[in-house]
Amino acid sequence: EGSVEAVNPETKSQAVQPDPDDSGFRENWPRFRGATGLGIVDAGEWTRTWDAETGENILWKTRVDAPGNSSPVIWGDRIFLTGADADSEKQEVLCFERETGELLWRSAVEHPRNTEAGDGERLDVFEQTGYAAPSPSTDGAKVYVTYASADVAAVDFEGEVVWVRNLGDPENMYGRATSLLVYKDVVLVQFDRGITPDDASSELIALDTRTGETTWSRPRPVRSSWSTPIVVATPSGPQLITSSSPYVISYDPDSG
Numbered sequence: 001e002g003s004v005e006a007v008n009p010e011t012k013s014q015a016v017q018p019d020p021d022d023s024g025f026r027e028n029w030p031r032f033r034g035a036t037g038l039g040i041v042d043a044g045e046w047t048r049t050w051d052a053e054t055g056e057n058i059l060w061k062t063r064v065d066a067p068g069n070s071s072p073v074i075w076g077d078r079i080f081l082t083g084a085d086a087d088s089e090k091q092e093v094l095c096f097e098r099e100t101g102e103l104l105w106r107s108a109v110e111h112p113r114n115t116e117a118g119d120g121e122r123l124d125v126f127e128q129t130g131y132a133a134p135s136p137s138t139d140g141a142k143v144y145v146t147y148a149s150a151d152v153a154a155v156d157f158e159g160e161v162v163w164v165r166n167l168g169d170p171e172n173m174y175g176r177a178t179s180l181l182v183y184k185d186v187v188l189v190q191f192d193r194g195i196t197p198d199d200a201s202s203e204l205i206a207l208d209t210r211t212g213e214t215t216w217s218r219p220r221p222v223r224s225s226w227s228t229p230i231v232v233a234t235p236s237g238p239q240l241i242t243s244s245s246p247y248v249i250s251y252d253p254d255s256g
Contacts, residue, residue: 028074028075028138028140029074030074030075030137030140031138031182032071032134032179033228037181037231062096062101062102062103066081066084066085067083067084067085067132068081068083068131068133069132070136071135072135074098075138075143077098079097079098080095080096080138082135082136082145084130084131084149085130091131091132091147091153092106092107092108093107093136093145093155093159094106095143095157104159105158106159107155107160108161109147109151109153110161125148125175130175131147131149132148133175134146134147134176134177134180135180135228137181137187138182139182139209141157142155142156142162144187146179146180148170148175149170150166150168151164151166152187152189152207153212154209154212162212163211165207167189167203167205169193171195171224172224173195173224174226176226178192178225178226181228182209183206183253184254185209185210186209186253187206188205188206189203189206190225190242191204192222192224195223201219202223202225202244203220204251206256217256218256220242220249221247223244225243227242227243227244229243238254240252
């Protein structure tokens with residue numbers, strides 16, 4: 001059990017967006033570490049101190065009864081979190097009102113494999129990672145989520161599940177922690193897996209935001225990893241940068 005807190009004033013992101021033409025990404029916090037993935041906000045007079053015990057600069061506090069290690073993402077007046085655990089066999093998305101902390105809705109993401117591995121045994125994950133470590137990502141129309149089960153789902157802003165995909169055996173000794181990245185009309189999934197170089201079966205996958213179908217996928221010469229990719233602007237065009245031992249690999253985010 002945890003809590004979510006709002007700090008005053010509002011946070012804004014800056015620099016490179018997944019789609020440079022969409023100012024909405026600059027004005028929100030749509031993914032892990034903000035629009036750029038760099039954890040940087042625009043220059044301004046921001047609150048630098050707060051205290052949950054005294055209430056200094058705390059707008060509200062709301063209890064969250066969904067286990068998870070994911071970070072919140074924000075679009076407009078909505079805050080999104082994910083949670084999941086094996087005991088209740090629930091994978092959830094929670095939506096809070098930004099100004100008040102009111103829980104607007106919580107939706108269950110039904111997993112095709114029912115949180116069980118392909119051999120029928122329950123999917124065990126590293127305790128410190130948990131079942132909901134990857135942070136969600138949003139494009140302002142839907143929020144995209146993923147879990148230890150390797151399920152990826154799209155949920156609209158009213159809490160309706162639009163689609164769910166299972167990518168296969170996650171095969172990650174410390175559990176999945178890589179967060180999703182929305183780029184234009186695809187959700188980019190760095191699906192690195194395998195315990196040793198010999199059994200690595202990693203992929204970079206682009207899923208259509210509308211349907212969840214695979215737009216393109218590329219094999220990756222790496223085993224399990226936990227980093228989250230970023231898109232950067234270069235003189236030759238946007239590049240998708242990934243990191244997994246022993247390589248840093250750049251891809252064209254439009255074609256893979």
